Each structure stands twice: as C-alpha cells, then as structure tokens.
Amino acid sequence: MNTHPLQVLKYCPKCGSAEFNKTGERSLKCASCGFHFFINSAAAVAALVTNDTGKLMLVTRGVEPNYGKLDLPGGFIDPMESAEDAVKRELNEELGLIVKTLKYSGSAPNEYVFSEYTVFTLDMAFQVKAESLENLKPMDDILDYKFYSEEELDYNDIPAPSIKGFVKDYFKSLKAKK
Known part of the structure; x- marks a missing residue:
C-alpha cells in the first residue's frame, strides 16, 4: 500500500x-x-540522555509504528512550541525526567508512517543533562528505558534511520573524545 x-x-x-x-x-x-x-515536514525532537558512564538512554516504543523497537525519547513538536520546550515536555511526559541543560546536536529527515499515511519529519537531536536519573518511570507511549553502551546495542533494533544516525553519531563522538 x-x-x-x-x-x-x-x-x-x-x-x-x-x-x-x-x-x-x-x-x-x-x-x-x-x-x-x-506536503511539508513535521518537526520532531529526540533526546540524547546519558548516564555518568556515558551510556545512552534508549526507550522501548509502546505504540505503533515499530511497537517494541528501540528509539530515543522524544516526539513531535506541538504548534507554537519551541524545539527546546518540546524536548523538556516530552521527557517529562515519557519518563518524569526534568531537564537540567540541553544542547542542539543536529537534524535529519525521516519518514513516519502512521494510520497508513506518511508523515515526513525533520528530527532534531539534543544532548540532554537531567536534573536526576533517579525514580524515572516509563509512561505515555514508552514501555521501558535502558542505558546502553555501543557494544550492548543491536542497531537493527532501531528502525528509524534518523534515530539510528543520531545514536551512531553519539557513539562516534564518544570514541573521538577518548
């Protein structure tokens, strides 16, 4: 179809x-x-949240498309909302996470098929430092979260090309710092 x-x-x-x-x-x-x-792109955000050891948070999707697959926390930007405010809102809705600082990392185009309709998106990634990583709770449209090193990760479990690219770029930059 x-x-x-x-x-x-x-x-x-x-x-x-x-x-x-x-x-x-x-x-x-x-x-x-x-x-x-x-037909224009919809704006979306993705958060690169890390723990003290440099592991990257990935969430398990609790909704279609790609139910049960890995993703970065984030979502669509609401009308009249800034990308930065969307990151803060999405992380609070999905995990109860409060953002301490955030920094724009980059963007990538993507296709998001929902209800048999393609939504073209421009996904914007942000590096996020949390106020705390204690007492986070999967809510909204995610089932779970986990912090990954690159060795623990199977990139085939990340279906969105933009998200896969952000994750690869994160681990590449981590290696470059060593």
Whole structure:
C-alpha cells in the first residue's frame, strides 16, 4: 500500500471536493475552492540522555509504528512550541525526567508512517543533562528505558534511520573524545 500523502489524500480538507489534484512533487490543489495544500515536514525532537558512564538512554516504543523497537525519547513538536520546550515536555511526559541543560546536536529527515499515511519529519537531536536519573518511570507511549553502551546495542533494533544516525553519531563522538 502506498502511504504517500499524494496517494492518500483524495478530498479537499477545506471544502470536501473530490477535485483535489496533484500539482507538483509535494502539493495538491482543489479545483473547486482553490485551496492549495503543500506536503511539508513535521518537526520532531529526540533526546540524547546519558548516564555518568556515558551510556545512552534508549526507550522501548509502546505504540505503533515499530511497537517494541528501540528509539530515543522524544516526539513531535506541538504548534507554537519551541524545539527546546518540546524536548523538556516530552521527557517529562515519557519518563518524569526534568531537564537540567540541553544542547542542539543536529537534524535529519525521516519518514513516519502512521494510520497508513506518511508523515515526513525533520528530527532534531539534543544532548540532554537531567536534573536526576533517579525514580524515572516509563509512561505515555514508552514501555521501558535502558542505558546502553555501543557494544550492548543491536542497531537493527532501531528502525528509524534518523534515530539510528543520531545514536551512531553519539557513539562516534564518544570514541573521538577518548
């Protein structure tokens, strides 16, 4: 099944017309009301949380897509929310974690298929220092969390290419510091 928005969206979201036609590589336009829809990336954040020994926190997803697979804690940025505030909110919702400091690390594009619809994302990674790693509790859309060294990790358990890249970059930078 093709989940690309150009294949899934059949009706104008403004007027409901079936005359909602592809007008480019990433847009649709309604012939009835003139509404022009562009397929843009949604913004998302991922947190690189480490413990005192340099191990990286990965969470086990508790929702589809990729239920039971590894991920970095994080999620979509809410409308009118900064990326930094989204990191703080997501970590608190998912783990009860309070952010002490955070630093932008980098970004990568990704595809997120949800409800048979592709959402293109721009994932932004942040290095995070927590107020405390005590009494964290998996909540919201995660089942569990664990801190990993690279040797303990199977990259095949991380399905999202952007997240896999952030994790590899983290361990590469850790090796470069030694």
